[in-house]
Amino acid sequence: MRNLLLAAAILLPAAAGAQSPEIARGGEIAQTWCSSCHQVSATAPTKDTIPGFPEIARRPTTTADRLRGFLRQPHGRMPNFELSDANINPLVAYILSLK
Numbered sequence: 025m026r027n028l029l030l031a032a033a034i035l036l037p038a039a040a041g042a043q044s045p046e047i048a049r050g051g052e053i054a055q056t057w058c059s060s061c062h063q064v065s066a067t068a069p070t071k072d073t074i075p076g077f078p079e080i081a082r083r084p085t086t087t088a089d090r091l092r093g094f095l096r097q098p099h100g101r102m103p104n105f106e107l108s109d110a111n112i113n114p115l116v117a118y119i120l121s122l123k
């Protein structure tokens with residue numbers, strides 16, 4: 025049941041397009057917490073060595089589950105980088121919306 029609700033939380037906003045509040049919130053989080061290292065949107069400046077979110081979104085291997093799993097771990101040499109599900113779900117919806 026929990027998985028179904030999570031899937032709905034991810035899929036419904038994506039289907040609704042960029043106007044979805046969850047995607048908008050994910051975009052704000054990405055801008056605040058991720059843009060120092062990542063290209064966070066198609067129009068943002070690209071970074072040399074770190075994959076951009078549009079590129080990540082387009083990979084055939086990228087799924088909501090994989091993104092969620094990845095974001096539960098710290099990465100990018102930020103020791104205290106801990107995201108709660110309340111932030112991960114909007115971020116995942118946002119990244120997948122860039123496809």
Ligand code: HEC
Binds near residue numbers: 061062075080094102
């Ligand atoms: C301090 C720099 C830094 C910050 C801030 C950062 N990242 Fe990253 N990120 C990286 C680096 C470096 C990699 C590639 C190496 C790795 O996987 O650790 C990466 C990889 C990723 C990947 C996986 C790419 C792949 O190849 O599979 C995702 C997804 C991702 N970041 C999402 C995020 C999100 C979402 C945020 C903001 C909440 C964020 N990152 C903030 C440095 C950063």
